[in-house]
Amino acid sequence: MGRTGVCWDNAAAESFWSTFKNEYYHRHVFPTIDAARRGAYTWIDAWYNARRRHSAIGYLSPLQYEHQLADQATQTVHQAA
Structure with a gap:
């Protein structure tokens, strides 16, 4: 384990795989x-990223977060023009 903030810190990836295994993989045959x-694709696309x-x-879904960033970028472009 590295220190917090070190580029080799995989906390986000480890959290995702833990969630995937506990909420989906181990519950299905x-x-x-x-x-x-x-x-796995359906779970990631329809549940993990969307809801x-x-x-x-x-406390947004990744999809909501991306839409929010895109809206902010669009507003910034329109304000600059």
């Missing part, structure tokens, strides 16, 4: 690897 891949709120980004 997959008949094939392809089914596991499709299920699950994250404390690090102000």
Whole structure:
């Protein structure tokens, strides 16, 4: 383990994989690897990115956060013009 803020600190990635395994992977039985891949993609795209709120980004979902950033960038461009 490194110190806090060190570039090798993987806390966000470790948190994601912990959540993925606890909330999805360990709760399902997959008949094939392809089914596991499709299920993982669906969980990430439909649940984790679209609806699950994250404390690090102000309790917004990643999708809401990205939309908010895009809206701010658009407003900045329009104000500069």
